[in-house]
Amino acid sequence: MFSPKNSIFIVVILVCFLTKFSHCVEFTFELADNSEDCFYEEIKRNVSAYLEFQVSAGGQLDVDVTLKDPQNRIIYEQSRSTFDSHQFTAETTGVYTACFSNKFSSFAHKFVYVDFQVGDEAPLPGIDEHATVLTQMEASSQSIHKSLNEILDAQTHHRLREAQGRKRAEELNERVWWYSSLETAAVLLIAIGQIFVLRNFFTDRKPSQAHYSRM
Numbered sequence: 001m002f003s004p005k006n007s008i009f010i011v012v013i014l015v016c017f018l019t020k021f022s023h024c025v026e027f028t029f030e031l032a033d034n035s036e037d038c039f040y041e042e043i044k045r046n047v048s049a050y051l052e053f054q055v056s057a058g059g060q061l062d063v064d065v066t067l068k069d070p071q072n073r074i075i076y077e078q079s080r081s082t083f084d085s086h087q088f089t090a091e092t093t094g095v096y097t098a099c100f101s102n103k104f105s106s107f108a109h110k111f112v113y114v115d116f117q118v119g120d121e122a123p124l125p126g127i128d129e130h131a132t133v134l135t136q137m138e139a140s141s142q143s144i145h146k147s148l149n150e151i152l153d154a155q156t157h158h159r160l161r162e163a164q165g166r167k168r169a170e171e172l173n174e175r176v177w178w179y180s181s182l183e184t185a186a187v188l189l190i191a192i193g194q195i196f197v198l199r200n201f202f203t204d205r206k207p208s209q210a211h212y213s214r215m
Contacts, residue, residue, distance in 0.1 A: 024117040026156070028056065031063060031110040036101040043090040043118055051076070051098060052115040054083035056160045057167035059108030064101040070094025080104070111167075113160050 031037055043049055055061040065084070067076035069092065076086045090096070102110050 024115070026113075026115045028111060028113045031058075031100055031102045031112050033105050033107050033109055034103055036099055036103060038097055038099040039114070039116070040095050040097055041116060041118060042095050043093070045090055045093045047119055048087065048089045049096070049119075050085065050087045050115075050117040052083075052085040053100070054113045054157075054160055056111045056113055056164045058110035059105050061110075061164070063110055063112060064104070066097075066099045066101070068097045068099070070096065072097075111163075113156075115156075 029037065041049075051067060053063075053065060055063055060080075061082045062080040065076070065078040065081060066074055067086065067088075069075050069090075071092070071094075075088060078084050098114075098116065100112055100114075102108075
């Protein structure tokens with residue numbers, strides 16, 4: 001089972017479906033500043049696996065990623081990356097570790113989407129289980145199934161882009177709000193200052209008391 005260590009989950013997109021053929025897990029988690037979160041998955045030898053990640057929000061949208069085998073050897077590594085994917089075949093049976101690091105950032109939290117798939121996809125019942133030539137209906141079903149999977153992947157990436165765009169829009173809106181507030185305060189201060197200056201110009205001054213000597 002893909003298990004986290006020292007991680008704070010914000011959205012757990014579900015995400016998991018498990019069969020005797022494959023295991024897949026998708027989730028989005030918050031990666032705190034100056035921290036590292038690792039996840040673990042047990043994979044059997046000669047089983048293919050696929051790891052994909054994307055930083056959807058936070059800072060410069062970059063993280064460090066490291067994938068290690070059960071002997072703690074690095075089999076995949078990325079530095080300051082926004083998104084990437086890696087497919088591999090397990091050489092040994094054991095627990096594989098995927099670590100996401102934000103240690104280079106001292107103030108920005110990141111939101112990271114992770115898709116980890118282990119094994120091949122389960123065959124369609126009654127279609128992919130036999131070696132005979134497929135009928136037209138079976139071929140169409142297989143094509144539709146493939147298209148649906150592609151649509152699901154596209155929807156996931158569109159959701160990530162939408163979340164990323166919404167986050168940037170919220171940050172931009174906040175900056176505009178602060179700028180507008182400061183500009184409004186500056187205009188009010190200038191207006192009050194002008195009122196006092198103009199008031200000084202039109203205020204009657206009392207003549208100074210002078211002593212006149214009699215002739």
